Amino acid sequence: MSQKIIVTGGCGYIGSHTVVELILNNFEVVIIDDLSNSNKKTLERIEKITGKLPSFEFLDLKNEEETKSAFKKHKDAVAVIHFAAFKAVAESVKNPLMYYKNNLLSLINTLEFQLEQGINNFIFSSSATVYGVPEELPITEENEVQRPFSPYGNTKKIAEEVLEDLVKTASNLSAISLRYFNPIGAHESGFLGELPNGTPNNLMPYITQTAAGIRKELQVYGNDYDTKDGTPIRDYIHVVDLAEAHVKALQRLLNNEQNKPLEIYNLGTGNGSSVLEIIKSFEKITNISLNYKIVERRPGDVEKLYANTALAKDKLNWECKRGIDEMIASSWKWEENLKKEQ
Numbered sequence: 047m048s049q050k051i052i053v054t055g056g057c058g059y060i061g062s063h064t065v066v067e068l069i070l071n072n073f074e075v076v077i078i079d080d081l082s083n084s085n086k087k088t089l090e091r092i093e094k095i096t097g098k099l100p101s102f103e104f105l106d107l108k109n110e111e112e113t114k115s116a117f118k119k120h121k122d123a124v125a126v127i128h129f130a131a132f133k134a135v136a137e138s139v140k141n142p143l144m145y146y147k148n149n150l151l152s153l154i155n156t157l158e159f160q161l162e163q164g165i166n167n168f169i170f171s172s173s174a175t176v177y178g179v180p181e182e183l184p185i186t187e188e189n190e191v192q193r194p195f196s197p198y199g200n201t202k203k204i205a206e207e208v209l210e211d212l213v214k215t216a217s218n219l220s221a222i223s224l225r226y227f228n229p230i231g232a233h234e235s236g237f238l239g240e241l242p243n244g245t246p247n248n249l250m251p252y253i254t255q256t257a258a259g260i261r262k263e264l265q266v267y268g269n270d271y272d273t274k275d276g277t278p279i280r281d282y283i284h285v286v287d288l289a290e291a292h293v294k295a296l297q298r299l300l301n302n303e304q305n306k307p308l309e310i311y312n313l314g315t316g317n318g319s320s321v322l323e324i325i326k327s328f329e330k331i332t333n334i335s336l337n338y339k340i341v342e343r344r345p346g347d348v349e350k351l352y353a354n355t356a357l358a359k360d361k362l363n364w365e366c367k368r369g370i371d372e373m374i375a376s377s378w379k380w381e382e383n384l385k386k387e388q
């Protein structure tokens with residue numbers, strides 16, 4: 047009998063790729079999603095890849111009654127992986143209350159009602175943004191968590207603090223928080239990938255949409271940073287590597303291998319790439335000349351961010367298998383498939 051996992055936000059970018067890996071690892075998956083930043087068609091995409099259609103509960107986790115009854119219905123689940131959250135940094139600066147309400151209320155209702163049903167394992171989708179401007183590089187989990195610049199980042203920091211307080215109580219909660227660096231790429235099949243609603247905030251979808259003619263020009267936010275080519279450095283990680291790390295974290299929880307009730311792991315490659323390096327790689331791989339222009343810096347951008355990945359390698363027995371070229375090639379394959387579907 048397959049163990050049941052509840053995946054909130056499972057129709058989203060990282061959530062859907064994680065659902066694929068969970069199914070391929072013989073877990074039964076129930077997706078809870080309000081489709082506010084995703085599409086129900088993702089369920090069919092998951093089925094096309096895995097041969098299995100995950101169960102789906104269409105609900106808003108801010109709704110207490112609906113959330114309570116969903117967890118009651120699936121009280122046989124053994125863990126929750128919580129992706130459901132708004133995630134656009136710039137939007138969160140413009141509309142902080144929307145972010146605090148959605149991201150924190152969804153988290154609190156999820157935790158309250160899963161614990162009420164005795165579902166004590168929880169994996170949280172966190173972000174390297176909690177480090178703010180890192181005091182040292184590469185960033186380890188011991189790096190001081192600072193006041194993130196954006197409300198989006200602060201909801202991730204506050205969520206981790208909620209988990210810290212919960213595991214100190216008699217809640218029986220066992221939790222792992224995964225701090226993502228910069229997820230990019232798409233499933234190798236080309237049937238699943240990032241599908242942001244509206245104008246992309248993140249670099250990779252903006253690059254592929256510019257190359258596909260959906261966007262006129264990519265704006266490169268500043269080339270006056272103290273980096274090799276003046277553009278900011280990020281630790282880009284393949285979304286499928288990220289998904290596989292979630293399965294490893296889940297297995298650690300289910301096998302009771304944890305050293306403490308709340309563990310935190312960086313999920314990155316340990317390598318930094320600049321914006322111009324990503325652009326040049328894209329042009330080399332696709333043989334497309336990208337239309338871009340250097341403009342002013344984007345407020346809140348950090349100069350350099352890349353991970354020390356030793357802890358995840360040691361404790362999760364996980365490390366990245368896919369490099370930048372595969373990340374970029376898979377992103378472009380997905381963009382081209384989207385165009386064929388139009």
Ligand code: WQD
Nearest residue numbers: 133135173175247248249250252265266267278321344347
């Ligand atoms: C990467 C680099 C930009 C767009 C944020 C969150 C993080 C995670 C990923 C949600 C930066 C540059 C970007 C563009 C550009 N959360 N850029 N032109 O800001 O590192 O991280 O998104 O998914 O928690 O903090 O990612 O992809 O927005 O930017 O020049 O049109 O690309 O300046 O240097 P970021 P990003």
